[in-house]
Amino acid sequence: MDVDTDAGELGPLDREGLVQRVARRLSKAIVSGQLPAGQRLSESVIARRLGTSRAPVREAARLLENSGLVTYQPNRGFFVRSFTPTELDNLYEFRIVIELAAVRRLIREGDRQTVPALCAQIDVLHRVAEPGHDMLTQVEADMQFHRLICNGAGNPRFLATFEQIALETELTIMLIGKLYDDAHRLADTHVPIVEAIQAGDAPAASDAMFHHLDVARSLVTEQFRKLEGEKPL
Structure with missing residues (x-):
């Protein structure tokens, strides 16, 4: 067509x-x-x-x-492009590898000015969770949080790789319609990551980032499978 x-x-x-x-x-x-x-x-x-x-x-x-x-x-x-559940799972597996490395490097030798920017971005996520904001605005705000970490890590390769998959990630979330019933929940899931970064605790930050992305990975792939199953044959 x-x-x-x-x-x-x-x-x-x-x-x-x-x-x-x-x-x-x-x-x-x-x-x-x-x-x-x-x-x-x-x-x-x-x-x-x-x-x-x-x-x-x-x-x-x-x-x-x-x-x-x-x-x-x-x-x-x-x-x-059309996606399969396996392709979505692979995308999030790749994001986990990149973003865990980025958050560890951010703590080890990255730009500490990234922390206030991350806190401000969580405020943005809460603001766009209010009625009157569409889902694309919320998804873009979510991706900006992760972009800030990749940028602040100080290795331009992280940011370049993130940008290669950012639009693809946004599209996969838009395809399923939403991650959480309450959009404020999406904002809240970023808080443990920032708290660990503020504390300079690399293992805790890695754990928080892994949990955040792995939950999103499960939600996206499971909801996508349900949508695929609802399509008429």
């Missing part, structure tokens, strides 16, 4: 940083569900919606392929 949607995230663009801006618009449309899993990304339709040529759309799709949001099928084009 070709893309045929109203403007939304797909409004006209100017030419500055065109490929990156097309990629950002498309990623937002995919993560928000405007472009659903399995949707074919028609270069001509998207180019018309964005007011550009097909070339930057094609390049942007390649970038999103690297980010895990789209797949390419020879002679057919690009499609919004």
Whole structure:
């Protein structure tokens, strides 16, 4: 099925940083569900919606392929990626490896100014948990907390790797609809991580991060399996 949607995230663009801006618009449309899993990304339709040529759309799709949001099928084009429960589990297993290493390095030799930023981000998570904020805003705030840890660790490889899977992670959470019935619960799950970092306790911080991500891993994969089971044959 070709893309045929109203403007939304797909409004006209100017030419500055065109490929990156097309990629950002498309990623937002995919993560928000405007472009659903399995949707074919028609270069001509998207180019018309964005007011550009097909070339930057094609390049942007390649970038999103690297980010895990789209797949390419020879002679057919690009499609919004569909996931399996195993792929989701693998994604979270990889996140656990990266983020445990990042939080340990943050305590050992990272930027201590990261701690107040993490505390402030928990406040943001509580604020966006209030009525009137959509789930995408909550998911982005959650990912920003983890981004701060990877950035503050002081090894740019951690942040670069995190950014490669950030959009993919956001999409998986958006696919299931929610992690917790009360969005404030999502904010609260970050508190033990910050407390351990503040105490300079690397083992406790590692345990807190593992627990936080492993619970999310279970919730995402289990809810996704339920959704898959509810789909009509």
